[in-house]
Amino acid sequence: MTMKIPYYPGCTLNTVAKGFDATAREAALKIGFEMEELKLWNCCGATFPLTPDNLIALSAPAKVLSNARKEGDTVTTLCSVCYNVLKRTNKVIKDDKEKRGVINGFIDSEYDGSLSVLHYLEVLRDKIGFARLKEAVKRPLKGIKAATYYGCMLLRPFEDIGIDDAEKPTIFENMLSALGATPVDFPNKIECCGAHLAMNNTDVVEKLSGNVMTSAVDNGAELIVTSCPLCQYNLEKSQKRLIEERPGYTGVPVVYFTQVLGLAIGADINTLGFEKNEYSIMPLLHRKGIVAGED
Amino acid sequence: MKIKLAKEDIESSKIQLIERVSGEEMRRCYQCGKCSAGCPVSFAMELPPSQVMRFLQLGRVDEVMKANSMWTCVGCLQCYARCPQGVSVAAVLEALRQIVLRKGTDHERIKDVPFPFMKSAPQQAIVCGFRKFVS
């Protein structure tokens, strides 16, 4: 019987980043588990409030958790931000009895924090195992130098998230290696892309995301892999300026890890949502002979 | 700049409010500068994170409120992750934002947000941005 894992898509994956979501589901099926979307869910709020007194802001994620608990004892997410918000909220509810009471009061529930919040990468690493993942690979991404962009929310703060070492994480690289790609280490992989400043401070975002991109490219990356729709957005958008400013810079595809996952385990190339990317991955795939076609 | 100091400044009610909202104690910061060293937007801040902390230690809330630092912080938590004292400047900056926003003063008007962004950006960016900038 295939393992069923309760899954929280979140608002972005349900809209702009649909490709992220669909590929994850399909890949799961191919590897041997099923992402079962929660019957009842709402937006998590997309920010974990940094001020401890702001409990109201925790009610949205708490509601997600409380509902999810009714469907099982784990919940999986794909988006780094959802993951961060849900995992930290869950910790607050679990560890702080007083706050738990208040939050439950807001949302009229009795949730106790007993859910375990997992990122899809964690499911691959801990429940499936990268060795098994490797066996499922039908279309190895041989020769692709892929940079793994963690950003902030997947790693910090370590005490609350703890998915991997916050300064020298490897989970992403190990996944890419399992898929046959060559992971590229680069210093900015854990530095911020500029996040929500995209709304009103594009200068800063272009600078930060630009740093990430150049640092990756300088280290030989031909592809950037990420797990956050906002990172994906910022990294793509900021390249326009790089193209203008850096002679010879032509734009690098920025994709979700689930897209390359789907690619590697042999999903139909047309279902992976690559057409949505501003800088297409296709030439690279052709060049490396992973997908037949013109360079 | 010349600062005149008195106990009333250092322990003013404004500082106490910031401490309460942020959950951080200003005097825990020993001014090592590691947060400023690693903050990705330090370059764009009028007061880098460690100076925000220092001004608040001195009770100079107004200087900090005037500076763009709180609106420039991206909440990446790098300051907190590396602070040897376990201080979260991120929380302090968020507290400052909250103090402004809770008064009902928006930092960003929705109609000023560029349309292409609203159209193409991921939902979470919009939600998050509103949370940080709008009351």
Place this chain on the structure above:
Amino acid sequence: MDTHSTENTETSGFEPKIMAFVCNWCTYAGADLAGTSRMEYRPNVRIIKLPCTGRIDPQFIIKAFENGADGVLVSGCHPGDCHYTTGNYHARRRWIGFKSLMEFAGIDMRRLHFSWVSASEAIKWVDLINNITDTVKKLGPFMEYRGLKEGCREAKT
């Protein structure tokens, strides 16, 4: 034999009797320092010196009340400063047990005090004694246990 309380009573109303069990190394020396510094404090306390607060047996306290104490103080070295490394930790741990035992035995916890006074804390000693004396004075004499002892004596004789 209860000379002092009766004589004191004549002059200034009720004067409580306070028994203090103190350790030799810290509190006893702290009380000495109060002396060498010529500080002044209420005369109601009588000290019994023990090597360590860890030596204190709940029986001592009960016996003190039986013998007419209106208040009892136990004081030793600060945690971590114990002359015997961990003796006062034992005392502290036992204190929790003491407390419930004493409460069970019907002793008003305002009559029983536990404190740390180091060899240099003469002022703390003085304040402590003054405070306890005043507190217990307000509570009035502690008769319940004294009766017990008298009763025993009578039964014996």
Place this chain on the structure above:
Amino acid sequence: MPRIGVFVCQCGNNIAATVDTKKVAEEMAKLPGVVYTTDYKFMCSSPGQEMLKKAIIDNKLDGVIVSACSPHMHEKTFRKASEAAGLNPYRCEITNIREQCSWVHHDKTKKTGTIKSTDLTRMVIERLKRNRPLTKIKIPVRKKALVIGGGIAGIQAALDIAEGGREVILVEKEPSIGGNMARLSETFPTMDCSQCILTPKMVEAELNERITLYTYSEVEKVDGYIGNFTVQIRKKARYVDEALCTGCGECIEKCPFKAESQFEVGLTKRKIIYTPFPQSVPNVPVIDAPNCPKIQKDKCGACAIVCGPKCIDFKQQDRIETVDVGAIIVATGYQNMANERFGEYGYGRIKDVISGMQFERLASSSGPTGGEIRRPSDGKIPKSVVFIQCVGSRDEKKGVSYCSKVCCMYTAKHTMLYSHKVHDGQSYVFYMDIRSGGKRYEEFVRKAIEHDHAMYLRGRVSRVYEKDGKVIVQGADTLSGSQVEIEADMVVLATAIVSRDGADTLAQKLGIGYDKYRFYNEYHPKLKPVETVTAGIFLAGTCMGPMDIPESVAQGSAAASKALALFSADEMTRKPVTALVNRATCNACWDCLTACPYTAIEREDVRNRQGETIRWLARVNEGVCQGCGVCVAACRSKSIDLRGYTDEQVFAAINAF
């Protein structure tokens, strides 16, 4: 009926001003058993003491009370006087009517003071009636010391004791003595070459006939108490017979395999059969068994073939030896915190990020580069070096909260060494505060800055990463309020000094205390800095906390003088205040045993004639018992009591209240 004498002292006017001493004496005379009372102007004066002695003899007193000053002042005086008059000293008790009465109750009518003095004296009289005569405990002292740890502190202690004419056993767990100092290049503040000042001492320790070296050895078990310790030492298998080896080094020469050198902090490799460094003491190699193919799978054996005296024995086993000593000095030193803990600095991933100790080796003329500063990645001479201070120190979150005390100084030293060796180089130091307290220390740091052009930046570094063969350092200069980025060739981390792995296990074996960082606790941080709470065990050097060489040496000497003082008499006496088990009622519940802070209580088995254990009893080891009385309060069946503070004595005093 007892025959008790009561002597009330006036202390000139110190007592007499607020206490009617005559009245106190008269009151006491009314008590049963009191046969003699008097008051006197100065009891501690010679005439006062003579009077006491005479009264004891004339009145056949079997107990005396002196109501005078605090027992902390003159208890000894009066007990000695009583003893001189033929009385057991523990039948003499003091009532404190000065510090506890006349000096703190200023009632000029003398009423308050007199009442209180009467009460206090009465309580002590009742207590005295239950005092048993006690005899001081005499303990023989073995005049031989054990020093654990052969760093500079331990070597100094051993040499001083030997000089004082006593025998010493020096146990070192590494194949050579020398400790961390052997690794250092030059030492602040005088910049003498570390090995040049250390090796003569190491050789002296080896040659001194009163010092027995046990290298490659560890303390296995410690029994006994002050003056009488029995210690088991594990001599780890060296696979080389120390007695036969001539130290010719042929074996090392011929050994075909290599492993990482711990002495060189991983900067280079050494042979499988090796001495840690050329001046090792003893100059006898040891085989790194886990890495030797001969020992692991019987392949090779080259060393044994070339060894002239045939002293290599692949079958050698660990040996346990037992020694008897009177004092133990612990000088096990420190180690550096693992730098990998600080991922942001890239140590372990970026080759050219090294530790301070590694820099010492690079700068040392006996080190892997012969003293040239060359960076590990490509052997190039770095033109810019960034030093990061307080790595792990003063870091509550990921490191330790204390300051490591020596790293400000050695970093300044490093910048000097660097500028002397690389004239066109530039050094940068990220610091939080410069801690240079000590003779000529501040001048030393100023010299590094002013003379050797070290650039000091006040701030921490957030991140270090590699880019195009450079090490990029991203820091802050809080004084100018700016972020600072430096393209360096090499980065040196001034890593926190921490206690040795296993420091806690050793402490447990020895019964000494340690703090939360596993540094050993001194008896008193100011007044007994090299003693522990366990009598006969002393401390020296960095096993107590960070310190530099001058301090470590001073402590080595201090600990040695403590041991020598202990050895100056054949026997030592101890107060007989010890616990005593009532063998009839003890039910072997071991509550006392777990409560005793000194592990002074042992399990004794009582056997029948067939040698079968019929019951168990608690037994107090008088040599170890410190007389705290914790066990007494712990025993639920009231089967253990404390001499000098028996339940009976305390109850008697309470009853007289």
